[in-house]
Amino acid sequence: MNFDADYKIEKKKTHKKILKVFFILGLLFAGIIAYGVNWVFFDWSRFKDELINKSTSPNGTYTVNAYLSNGGATVSYAVLGEIVFNKENKRSKKIYWQYREEIAEIEWIDDNTVIINNVQLKLPNETYDYRSGIK
The missing domain is CATH 1.20.5 (Single alpha-helices involved in coiled-coils or other helix-helix interfaces)
Known part of the structure; x- marks a missing residue:
């Protein structure tokens, strides 16, 4: 061997x-x-605490859901917005995140343009995030 x-x-x-x-x-x-x-x-699911406003576009193409996020005792409230595609089989999309807010005013200009708390967004591609300040 x-x-x-x-x-x-x-x-x-x-x-x-x-x-x-x-x-x-x-x-x-x-x-x-x-x-x-x-x-x-x-993962937004841990931020979406309470649905505070919901609005559907004039032709029913999109629905914008606005959530209030409570970060706890040391963090201020934030408003989070997402669009839901009513006529397409797509996942919802994050479109709006603003810190130090507690209300969400949603106004539709047309079926593809929405104003959330004085921030105008062209849907479905534009988004707003307070951290960058850019649409």
């Missing part, structure tokens, strides 16, 4: 198993990080 050759073969197999385990653990870690980033930055 050639113990040296058997040892080398067994060593290669062990290295492959270790690499597979580290690869799987790396994928698992990356998946957890990606989920965390999505939850922190993109």
